[in-house]
Amino acid sequence: MSTEARDSERMTLAIRIGEQGRRTAPPNPWVGCVIVDRTGAVVGTGFHERPGTPHAEVHALAEAGERARGGTAYTTLEPCSHHGRTPPCVDALVEAAVARVVVALEDPDDRVAGAGIDRLRSAGIAVDLGTGADAAAASLRAYLHHRRTGRPYTVLKTAVSVDGRTAAADGSSRWITGPEARADAHRLRAESQAVMVGAGTALADRPTLTVRDVDGPVGPQPLRVLLDGSGRVPAEGPLFDVALAPTLVYTSERAPGARVDEWRAAGAKVVAVRRTGSELWLDSVLAGLAGRDVLQVLVEGGPTLHASFVRACLADRLVAYIGNVTLGPDALPMLAAPVTASLAAAPRWHLEHVARAGHDVRLDYEPADGTRWWRD
Numbered sequence: 001m002s003t004e005a006r007d008s009e010r011m012t013l014a015i016r017i018g019e020q021g022r023r024t025a026p027p028n029p030w031v032g033c034v035i036v037d038r039t040g041a042v043v044g045t046g047f048h049e050r051p052g053t054p055h056a057e058v059h060a061l062a063e064a065g066e067r068a069r070g071g072t073a074y075t076t077l078e079p080c081s082h083h084g085r086t087p088p089c090v091d092a093l094v095e096a097a098v099a100r101v102v103v104a105l106e107d108p109d110d111r112v113a114g115a116g117i118d119r120l121r122s123a124g125i126a127v128d129l130g131t132g133a134d135a136a137a138a139s140l141r142a143y144l145h146h147r148r149t150g151r152p153y154t155v156l157k158t159a160v161s162v163d164g165r166t167a168a169a170d171g172s173s174r175w176i177t178g179p180e181a182r183a184d185a186h187r188l189r190a191e192s193q194a195v196m197v198g199a200g201t202a203l204a205d206r207p208t209l210t211v212r213d214v215d216g217p218v219g220p221q222p223l224r225v226l227l228d229g230s231g232r233v234p235a236e237g238p239l240f241d242v243a244l245a246p247t248l249v250y251t252s253e254r255a256p257g258a259r260v261d262e263w264r265a266a267g268a269k270v271v272a273v274r275r276t277g278s279e280l281w282l283d284s285v286l287a288g289l290a291g292r293d294v295l296q297v298l299v300e301g302g303p304t305l306h307a308s309f310v311r312a313c314l315a316d317r318l319v320a321y322i323g324n325v326t327l328g329p330d331a332l333p334m335l336a337a338p339v340t341a342s343l344a345a346a347p348r349w350h351l352e353h354v355a356r357a358g359h360d361v362r363l364d365y366e367p368a369d370g371t372r373w374w375r376d
């Protein structure tokens with residue numbers, strides 16, 4: 001096997017190991033690391049589990065011990081070179097006297113941004129950058145997006161009928177999809193640091209928005225975010241039970257003071273942002289969430305809020321669950337506000353993934369390259 005093929009195989013393993021930290025490592029990246037000795041045998045693996053605990057490289061080096069000397073470390077993201085809550089990984093790699101480090105991606109975080117690689121090289125360690133870069137970028141997409149754009153990776157989630165409707169004419173929308181799709185949506189929540197709804201959904205559905213019944217380790221409950229510019233949603237129901245999970249309301253100067261007091265008395269945080277008509281400025285909302293360490297936000301609707309995200313070119317991914325039901329023309333559409341006047345100007349999506357969930361289908365889309373709304 002060529003060195004390139006072997007490197008690529010080990011990086012694939014490192015990415016898979018790193019994935020184990022996806023739910024718990026944020027706001028840190030879910031990095032994976034594999035160490036091989038001089039003979040090429042895997043002698044250590046590690047992933048970053050939680051903020052404040054050792055990074056992937058440190059776990060892998062601890063397992064490898066003396067066998068790391070003269071060996072190669074494979075890491076999905078550039079090792080850190082700064083003192084955070086834990087000492088720099090670069091120091092640990094130098095101390096372990098590895099001969100070579102293979103890195104999939106440079107870390108765009110300002111505190112690293114190439115400095116980790118420079119320090120390894122100046123310590124006489126050979127560094128190869130770029131092995132498995134595409135797969136690592138797909139794995140770490142939300143982290144990279146947060147660091148590069150100053151916004152969370154924004155995932156719109158919708159459950160629609162076969163004919164593309166999100167609620168029946170009487171407003172009922174539970175449940176358009178079956179238990180398998182709903183369980184999958186809870187896993188999506190578990191990978192998000194915030195879950196958002198608009199005022200219409202909060203009033204119609206009284207959602208809880210917590211992660212429930214998922215297998216495997218989970219991080220803290222995601223921050224529940226309500227967009228209610230006019231103060232229509234009373235501070236009651238599960239959304240305002242902050243013993244379940246924290247709640248943050250984005251609102252505007254239009255909300256009555258008494259309502260704001262009520263939200264705060266229930267334990268919710270309240271932040272006012274600017275608005276255009278009844279639409280709060282989504283750029284401000286997303287910048288605020290990024291500042292609260294939200295790497296990925298799951299926008300669970302409803303159709304008016306989803307339309308705003310699409311129109312503002314702020315949807316980074318669309319996850320549509322198609323349920324085995326038809327609702328007809330009086331039912332609520334998937335997007336309840338205009339997003340285009342013509343097909344030529346319509347946002348196009350790139351189909352990334354298709355999966356079956358019981359009787360339903362999950363479709364994952366990203367904005368198609370070259371459309372007017374690919375903003376980064």
Ligand SMILES: NC(=O)c1ccc[n+]([C@@H]2O[C@H](COP(=O)([O-])OP(=O)(O)OC[C@H]3O[C@@H](n4cnc5c(N)ncnc54)[C@H](OP(=O)(O)O)[C@@H]3O)[C@@H](O)[C@H]2O)c1
Pocket residue numbers: 157158159160165166167171172173176197198199200201202204205227228229230231232278279280281282300301302303304305306308309332336
């Ligand atoms: N099938 C599904 O996946 C699904 C998911 C969710 C909801 N639903 C259904 O959808 C219906 C509710 O949806 P909806 O469209 O009426 O309401 P919505 O999208 O949940 O909320 C819209 C409201 O959010 C507030 N808002 C604040 N900033 C906004 C912005 N930038 N853009 C858009 N809205 C903003 C506005 O109210 P203020 O003026 O008060 O700020 C606006 O009227 C219910 O029937 C529910 O069951 C279905």
